[in-house]
Amino acid sequence: MKKISIVIPAHNEEGNIVLIYDAVARVFASLNYTFEIIFVNDGSTDDTQNVLEKLSKLHPEIKTIEFSRNFGHQPAVKAGLDLADGDAVISMDADLQHPAELIPTLIAKWEEGYDVVYTIRKYPKQISMFKRKSSSLYYRFLTAISDVDMSEGGGSDFRLMDAAVVRVMRNMNExxxxxxxxxxxxGFRQTGLRFTAGQRVSGQSSYNLKKMMRFAFTGITAFSVKPLYLAAYLGFIFSAFAAVGYGIYVINSFVDGTEISGWASLIMTVVFFGGVQLIMLxxxxxxxxxIFKQVKDRPNYIIRSKNF
Known part of the structure; x- marks a missing residue:
């Protein structure tokens, strides 16, 4: 039988570990596939590691990876991908917002010949309008300024990847x-599935505004140099405006014999352009x-312990 690897990063998810395992196990009980679940403990400060160790002793299909500290969600997923050996790998979160019931459909699409089956998140009604709109606008903006089309399917790490795709991913050392x-x-052959995100059962999300902003900048700068071109274009545009404005001032001084006063507007202009320069810098x-972090070539994560 073909083997499916499930990669689940976990940071302070002690109350969800057993629940997500039970949900995945129930799904595979009716499927003709073997499976393994790779839990990646991303530097949890609660009892997540103890829960994982106890659960892995009861269920041999559970594999655990413990980081030496909190390295973040994306390195945790990458660690699971690096060590998974299934014919296909599914990544999903431990907070139960990614429904395990969608796994058979992901596998069915994979069996149809798709190498990557990504999911397109639909937020439930209780999620604020700001959250929905800001997420949609961000991925549209990222698509517009980069060479990667992420207008759909960009907002979720719930996906299935064929083993061939995972092997390519392992060579990514960004x-x-x-x-x-x-x-x-x-690339590869990809298709998307829509799903409605579930509710977090236990604990709180570690994604605060600061982390979301940092994640947004990471996505923009990882796939586009257009912001650098934007800085150059703005420099030319503002220089042209300044030249035209100064020309108007000189002509007015010669024709009318008067000088244009406006100390406040001058200060405002200086502050505005100073702010623009700081943004560009x-x-x-x-x-x-x-570049500084890349040339040091440090690992994305450090494994403290694993049970396989």
Whole structure:
């Protein structure tokens, strides 16, 4: 029988571990496939590791990876992909927002010949309108400024990848991993499935506004250099405006014999252009920072222990 690997990153998910295992096990009880579940403990500070160790002793199909510290969601998924040996690998979150009931459909699409089956998240009604719209606008913006079409399917790490795709993914050694973009960038034969995200059963999401903003910048800078071109274009545009404005001032001074006063507007202009310059320097700094981290070639994660 073919083997399916399930990769589940977990950060402070002690209350969800048993629930997500039970949900996945119930699904595979009716499928003609063997399976393994690779839990990646991403530096949890609660009892997640103890729960995983106890559960793995009861169920041999459970494999555990423990990080030396919290490295983040994307490196945790990457670690699971690096060590999975199934004919296909499914990545999903431990908070039960990714429904295990969709796994048979993912596998069916894979058996039809698709190498990657990604999912397109639909938020439930209780999720705020701001969250829905901002997520949609972000991936449209990312598609517009990069060479990767992520207008659909970009907002979820719930996907199935064929073993051939996973082997390619293992060779990706980027310092700032953005798996959602890499999956689309690699190509292969892909299709998408829509699903409605479930409710988190236990614990709280570790994705605060700061982490989401950082994740957004990672996605933008990982697949596009257009922000750098934007900085150059804005420089030319503002220089042209300045030249035209100064020309108007000189002509007015000669024709009317008066000078244009406006100390406040001058200060505002200086502050505005100073802010624009800082923004452009910030964009350049982000790219330089990514180069700095990449050339050091440090690993994306460090494994403290594993049971296989």
């Amino acid at each position: 310092s700032d991993i953005f798996l959602r973009g890499l999956t689309h960038w690699m 910030g964009i350049i700094g982000i790219y330089l920072g990514k």
